[in-house]
Amino acid sequence: MPVAKPESSDSRVIAHVDMDCFYVQVEQRKQPQLRGLPTAVVQYNEWKGGALIAVSYEARKFGVKRSMRGEEAKEVCPQVQLVQVPVARGKADLSGYRNAGSEVVSILARRGRCERASIDEVYLDLTDAAEMMLADNPPQGMETIDEEALKSHILGLNNEDGSDVKENVRKWIHRHNADHRDKLLACGILIVAELRMQVLKETEFTCSAGIAHNKMLAKLASGMNKPAQQTVVPFSSVKGLLDTLPIRKMKQLGGKLGISLQMDMGVNTVGDLLQFPEEKLQERYGINTGTWLWNIARGISGEEVEGRLLPKSHGSGKTFPGPRALKTVPAVQHWLNQLCEELSERLCSDLDQNKRIAHTLTLHARAYKSSDTDSQKKFPSKSCPLRYGTAKIQEDAFNLFQAGLREYIGFYGGKTQGSHCSGWGITSLSVSASKIVPIPSGTCSIAKYFQGQSTSHFSSMQSSDNLNTEATLSLPSGSECYSEVNLSEPKIDFPKEESWIKDTVPDLDLQEQKDLSSTLSEKTQDGFIQEDISPLLLSGCLEQNRSKQQQDLTKDESQFKSEYKERKGKRLKDKGTYSIIELFKSYNPNPSGSFLSHEYNRTVGGTDASSSSYSRDEEEGRREAWGYNIDEIDSSVMEELPTEIQDEIKSWMQPHKRRPNNMVKRSCTISHYFSPSKKS
DNA sequence: ACGGCTGTCACT
DNA sequence: TAGTGACAG
Incomplete structure (x- = not known):
């Protein structure tokens, strides 16, 4: 709900x-x-x-039209050129399109947020640029x-x-007697026209744009004159635009709510919405959506x-319709x-290019179950901590x-009362x-600090410092190490043929069922620290880029794991005496240079700000990624550090400014231009 | 037998 | 939190 x-x-x-x-x-x-x-462009030509x-x-x-099949398109337009979406695995x-989208974003991001x-699609806040102009x-x-x-x-x-x-x-752009808002939009017109020309010049792509005082109106406008044109919504035209606009054309109202x-x-x-009091x-629609509706009217x-500038998640999926289930x-x-191969590839690119790490893996599926009581039951989504490395992602x-399947099939292991095998697909x-x-980039002064004070031990291991700091200081809560517990769980061996349920799934009693289906969530509630697994996670990705002689690392993983566990326990117990410096010094799982060393050099070299591919807010996110409350760090630990570093850590730890979800406020600056009754 | 494949957000 | 559902293009 909006x-x-x-x-x-x-x-x-x-x-x-x-x-x-x-x-x-x-x-x-x-x-x-x-x-x-x-x-x-078509996908799946078969x-x-x-x-x-x-x-x-x-x-x-x-x-x-979109949603036609290729054959239909040929019927209405025999000369239509049908190009197939690239297929892999x-x-x-869609990676070609994603990358092309990134090209565009990097151009559009030049003039504002x-x-x-x-x-x-991209939104731009050009207020500052317009005010400057x-x-x-x-x-x-x-x-x-x-x-x-x-x-x-x-x-x-x-x-x-x-x-x-x-x-x-x-004339409209030149008007001297325009109000401030229109003058700002006039600037917006020029800036957006320039940006669109830049995009065309540098990418050969055309685009359309809407320019207005808020996102909703800008979005509405961008679709009004396509292709390759731009549309402006002056303040004074808002009411006229919305009055006759079909309700379902509004973003968020194209679905059930609109109906x-x-x-x-x-x-x-x-316009019809205006007559309803907030x-x-x-x-009818709840406090949040009600106010939202009143506002958008x-x-x-x-x-x-x-x-x-970057997506918040990556996914890879496929459907298996009907007979192909x-x-x-x-x-x-x-x-x-x-x-998982595709996902892993994309995660590694993201790590490589953007220095970001994903923490949660989720599986979604849809299933049908014939001959069962509740065939409309949904296949449940399941998630777990994400470990890097294709094989690990596949396994998880x-x-x-x-x-999910156990839960979906239910207590009787797929058998109905009539001892009939239930088919699923x-x-x-x-x-x-x-x-x-993001992997925190603010480790600059920390890195310098350790570089400065440490001996060869440290300087030969610079690249892993980043990982270690991340690993030891990050978000509380979450699982200890999913891999250690869950993946060693006994697994059911499935036969190659379809009737495996009947043949191999043991009949479980109620308690066993409960244990199995709740295993995943239980293991994540042990109070340990999620980022404890980060270096392990990363080693999975590193493996792929690493040369043979570096692989000795992998065999020490289990040892590293248990040491890590120990240390973590110690930290939780001896909070007052444990030293952050110890943490920094003690982990060096990756003695040779990894791809992260280039990140290290970049930040230490001091050229990071200009070459960063992050937007301003993403840089903030990098700092906030640590997600720690300053109060949660023991003061004795903090005090061991030079003030310079203390300050830097404090700067990462600034709490989020966040409004409570149900706080609904309304600006009346626009609304008083409308006539509806007492509201303004 | 379905639009397929992604992605975001809010609710519980 | 994890899981679900709505919505968009």
Whole structure:
């Protein structure tokens, strides 16, 4: 359910940039001969020509639509060029599109806070850039306005018949008597036009954009004139825009909530919403959503543009529709292995390129169960701490699947009362990695400190310091080491054939069932420290990049594990006497240089800030990734450190400023421009 | 037999 | 928390 956020200001300049039929453009850049031709991107060509997932504007003119099959598209447009999505490991591989999206983001992030909203959409907060332009070189004083900016669409601008549209736009941008908000938007027009031209020049991709005072309106506007155009929503046009806008066109109202508004409340346009008092909406839809609805009816949306250039999770999944459903455990395992391979690859790239580590692995599946009492039961999602390394991810994912399957099948091991074997089938599988946090980069002074005071012992092991600090200081709570307990659990050996349930799943009594299905969650509640496993996790990824002679490390892993456990216990017990310095000195699981050494050099070299690929907020996230409350660090430990380092640690530990979830505030700055009764 | 594959967010 | 569901493109 949507939630209302207070609006920080009603004169922000927010842009929403939306790539035009992005997948098509990516394919056309690969194959320039396709440019200008009606083109569509399809995935899985086997069945009815595959499903269309992107359609060029040329093809749309012929009536080709997304959600058509390739064959249908050929019927309405015989000359349509169908390009297949790349396939890897037997599944669609979207990495080319993801990477292309990153190219775009890195350009758009140049002028202000930038939020990657999806693979092909971005929000920008250009308020500061616009204010600066207004102060230094306001559009009102410019002699010429860029051609691309003049092609903008300005909602509410009176274009009488025969009038020169561009000339009207030029006048609007040049107006001296405009209010502050419109002048800011005028700056936004110029900035966004420039950014879009940059994108075109550097990536060959066109995009469309909306420019307004908040995200909701910007998003609405970006879709109004496509492709390759931009649309502006001046403050004064908001009411007129929303009045007749079909309610389902609003973001978040395209689903059940929108239907309910229509069916239950008779609301067909956003304007229709205005007649309902806030209390009525809250009564029907809850306090948060009620206020949110009341706000959006008035064009109020306080959502901030989050500075985030990178995704918060990675996933890899595949569906197995109908007859293709997976019916044996080995078949599931095979596909899980493929999915995990892809996921692992992406996690390693993320670690390599962005210095981020994912902490949670989740398995999702959909299943059907014929001949059973509750066949609509959902296959449960399961998650566990994520260990790096393809084989480990595969192993963990498979265990999650088995845990889910046991729960899904239920107490009787798949047998119904009539001792009839119940068939199950898996119709979709996906694995995802979440809780991705940056490896703290703030270790600069710590690294210097130890480099300075240590002997050869330390200097030869610089690269692992990063890991160690991360490992020992991070987030409390979570599991000790999932791998040690859960993975050594007895596993069921499945036969290759379909009837394994009948043949091999032992009949378990109630208590056993309970134990099995709750194993995963129980093991994570032991009060140990999640990041204790980090170096182990990482060693999995390191393995892949490491040369042979470095592998001696791996064989010491179990020893390292138990030492680690000891130390951790000690730390928890002897809180007052344990030294942070001891922690730093004692772990050196990776004596040779790893890929992390380059990160180390970068930060120590002091050139990090300029070369960082993080947005400002992500840099903050890096510091916050430690997630420690300063109070939780024993003062005697802190005192051992030089003040310089104490200060740095304190700076990472600053608590989040966060509003409680149910705090609903409303800005009336916009609302008082609307007439509805007492509310303003 | 399904739109497939991703991704985010809020609720409980 | 972990797990679920809604929504989007």
